[in-house]
Amino acid sequence: MFRRSLRTLGLSAAMALASGCTHAPVTTTSKFLSEPLVTHLYTADPAAHAFAGRLYVYPSHDIDAGVTDRTDGNHYAMRDYHILSMGAVGGPVKDHGVALKIEDVPWAGRQLWAPDAAHANGRYYLFFPARDKADVFRIGVATSDSPAGPFTPEASPLEGAFSIDPAVYGDDDGAFYLYFGGLAGGQLQRWPGNTYTPAAPVPQGEEPEAAPRVARLRPDLLGLAEPAREIQLLDPAGKILVGGDEARRFFESCWMHKHAGTYYFTYSTGTTHLICYATGHSPYGPFTYRGVLLKPVQGWTTHQSVVRFKGKWYLFYHDSQLSGKSNLRNVKVTELHHLPDGTIEAIDPFLTP
Numbered sequence: 601m602f603r604r605s606l607r608t609l610g611l612s613a614a615m616a617l618a619s620g621c622t623h624a625p626v627t628t629t630s631k632f633l634s635e636p637l638v639t640h641l642y643t644a645d646p647a648a649h650a651f652a653g654r655l656y657v658y659p660s661h662d663i664d665a666g667v668t669d670r671t672d673g674n675h676y677a678m679r680d681y682h683i684l685s686m687g688a689v690g691g692p693v694k695d696h697g698v699a700l701k702i703e704d705v706p707w708a709g710r711q712l713w714a715p716d717a718a719h720a721n722g723r724y725y726l727f728f729p730a731r732d733k734a735d736v737f738r739i740g741v742a743t744s745d746s747p748a749g750p751f752t753p754e755a756s757p758l759e760g761a762f763s764i765d766p767a768v769y770g771d772d773d774g775a776f777y778l779y780f781g782g783l784a785g786g787q788l789q790r791w792p793g794n795t796y797t798p799a800a801p802v803p804q805g806e807e808p809e810a811a812p813r814v815a816r817l818r819p820d821l822l823g824l825a826e827p828a829r830e831i832q833l834l835d836p837a838g839k840i841l842v843g844g845d846e847a848r849r850f851f852e853s854c855w856m857h858k859h860a861g862t863y864y865f866t867y868s869t870g871t872t873h874l875i876c877y878a879t880g881h882s883p884y885g886p887f888t889y890r891g892v893l894l895k896p897v898q899g900w901t902t903h904q905s906v907v908r909f910k911g912k913w914y915l916f917y918h919d920s921q922l923s924g925k926s927n928l929r930n931v932k933v934t935e936l937h938h939l940p941d942g943t944i945e946a947i948d949p950f951l952t953p
């Protein structure tokens with residue numbers, strides 16, 4: 601299916617709260633920088649990759665499942681994935697249909713949240729989070745011969761991976777790394793020392809933040825090659841970011857890209873609705889906070905991927921332009937610019953009047 605209109609519901613206030621947090625969503629009457637890539641279904645959390653000369657986008661598929669309980673993000677009740685692709689940014693966008701559905705994942709109970717994909721060994725891999733039957737977020741993997749799916753899931757989730765928002769990064773030497781983690785409803789705070797601790801609270805004040813994780817993947821990409829390591833996110837003075845630093849600490853939405861030999865770890869601050877970036881010299885970090893990459897979008901959540909395609913860099917992101925509701929989102933794209941000093945030009949998702 602190509603671009604076709606579902607309906608545009610206007611810019612009503614986005615009222616939903618994500619992840620059990622209480623900070624208000626962002627509302628606007630301004631004009632948007634970019635338009636939704638598709639309007640016939642709600643999409644979010646776009647993970648973009650250049651595969652076989654096309655740009656593939658692996659998003660969440662938002663639905664109105666009638667879930668009114670917003671505790672811990674319960675209203676993000678997604679049940680399947682649709683993969684999108686395009687030959688050129690700004691050109692027609694193809695919806696390849698259902699690539700994986702929750703009924704096909706033996707271990708999953710509910711909530712197919714933000715996925716990512718990789719290409720290796722002549723196959724395509726879809727990494728995805730879901731709550732298991734005990735309501736604990738795990739990360740699974742599924743494989744396909746095609747970047748567009750359909751994908752066949754493994755019988756069990758990845759051992760040693762947990763929480764949400766998997767992002768896979770293939771380095772120049774052929775090694776693949778899995779980044780993951782998401783605070784609050786994403787349950788990252790429940791895994792101190794990589795051990796499930798249901799009562800562990802979200803770090804506050806001067807307590808060190810709950811660190812996102814990274815692990816090298818096995819060559820077959822169907823498991824972790826090592827225990828997950830905590831990623832150190834440092835302020836410019838070299839101090840680990842603390843839980844109370846809500847404008848800089850990690851909340852969710854891991855992504856890794858490399859530019860001019862530097863590793864860029866980008867992420868969402870959740871409650872303050874920013875996409876930030878931090879840089880380092882190794883895929884494991886540490887990463888030093890450098891600034892804001894994307895200012896707050898309309899809605900509560902914000903989520904990004906950064907990809908190079910046909911010589912240009914792009915930021916894929918989402919907002920709630922189509923619905924005005926925080927849990928019914930739409931994916932977008934805009935060009936991204938690395939500056940000569942290694943910083944990235946901050947993107948405002950609204951046009952200045």
Ligand code: FUB
Pocket residue numbers: 618644645660676713714764765782852853901902903
């Ligand atoms: O789509 C559900 C969750 O919302 C994602 O996992 C987070 O990154 C946030 O975008």
